[in-house]
Amino acid sequence: MTSARRRRTRRRSVLNALAVLAALVWVFPVYWMVNTAFVPTSELFGLTPKFVPFPGTFKHFSGVLQDDKFWSALRMSAAVTSVVVVLAVLFGFMAAVAASRFRFKGRGALVMLVIVVQMLPAEALFISQFRMLDDWNLLSTVTGLSLLCLGGNVPFTMWLLRGFIDNIPAELEEAAMVDGCSRVGAFFRVTLPLLGPGLITSSVFAFLHTWNEYNLALIVMTKTDHATLPLWLRSFSSETSATDWGGVMAGSALIAIPVIALFMSVHSRMSSGLVAGAVKG
Known part of the structure; x- marks a missing residue:
């Protein structure tokens, strides 16, 4: 083995070790969440941490699953997330097609405006958003929360999908048009099938953003019986009693399952989509 090859092997070993260490750092909070969910309440505040919850208990999970408010919050989160994912990808896709394939005055300004919108702090809009939904009688409704989540997801989805569409040569559509396809038919028959990884990637980001949304839900969902899952987790903590950390961890573990x-x-399609979308755009 030459000295150059030994150096490359040594360097690869060091990088692999660093990658494993970084992975352990990322995985440990998830492991600790699941571990705590199985630890009995009487042992949660012990001075010696239990890294293996043996014999463990399912009391925290059973308490969560028997809570009617959990199922109500689950239905609310599922409804809002489904609406936002479908509409965000649909609207973002149409805007991305317009910004990528059509040449019109102000196209560059539109793309720049989308980027600027992403820079605005969400907290600066809370008062105006609350008053808007209050005037429309949309507080504590799926429609109201979905509308606000769409406002945060559509610009990012449009910007992300634009990179994917730019990365697909327009000559492919032109060749299909030469063979007899219309402009719309060429796009849907040639370009759209190649956008699968991009659509999956943007859908996952919209899902994560909406499923874990807390601040907007806290502003919009003013009724306790219309809470989403992140808001429901607050029920384990109150001013008059100690926080039920076992319940919090069990609830968090169940929320993380989807x-x-x-x-x-x-994950495989998403990884290829992230790489493809980063090539051009």
Whole structure:
């Protein structure tokens, strides 16, 4: 083995070790959340931490699953997330097509405006958003929260999908048009199938942003029986009693299951989509 190859092997080993260490740092909070969910309440505040919850208990999970407010919050979060993901991808896709394929006056300004909108702090809009929804009688409704979440997701989705569309040569559509396709038909038959990774990536980002949304839900959902899952977690803490950390961790673990399942089902397409979308745009 030459000295150059030994250096490369040594360097790769060091990088692999650093990657494993970084992965452990990222995974540890998830492990600790699940571990705490199985630890009995009497042992949660012990001075010696339990890294393996043996024998463990399912009391925290059973308490969460028997709570009617959990299922109500789950339905609310599922409804809002479904509406936002579908509409954000639809509207963002149409805006991305317009910004990428059509030449019109102010196209550059439109793209710059989308980027500027993403820089605005969400907290600066809370008062105006609350008053707007109050005037429209949309407080504590799926429609009201979905509308605000759409406002935060559509610009990012448009910007992300524009990079994917720019990365697909327009000559492919022109060749299809030469063969007899219309402009719309060429796009849907040639370009759209190539945008699968981009659509999946943007859908995952919209799902994560909406599923974990707390601040907007706190402003909009003023009724306790219309809470989403992040708001429901507050029920384990009150001013008159100690925080039920076992319940918090069990609830958080259950809330994370859809996110983990989604990533496991689309992670390969999402990885290729992130790389493809970063090439041009």
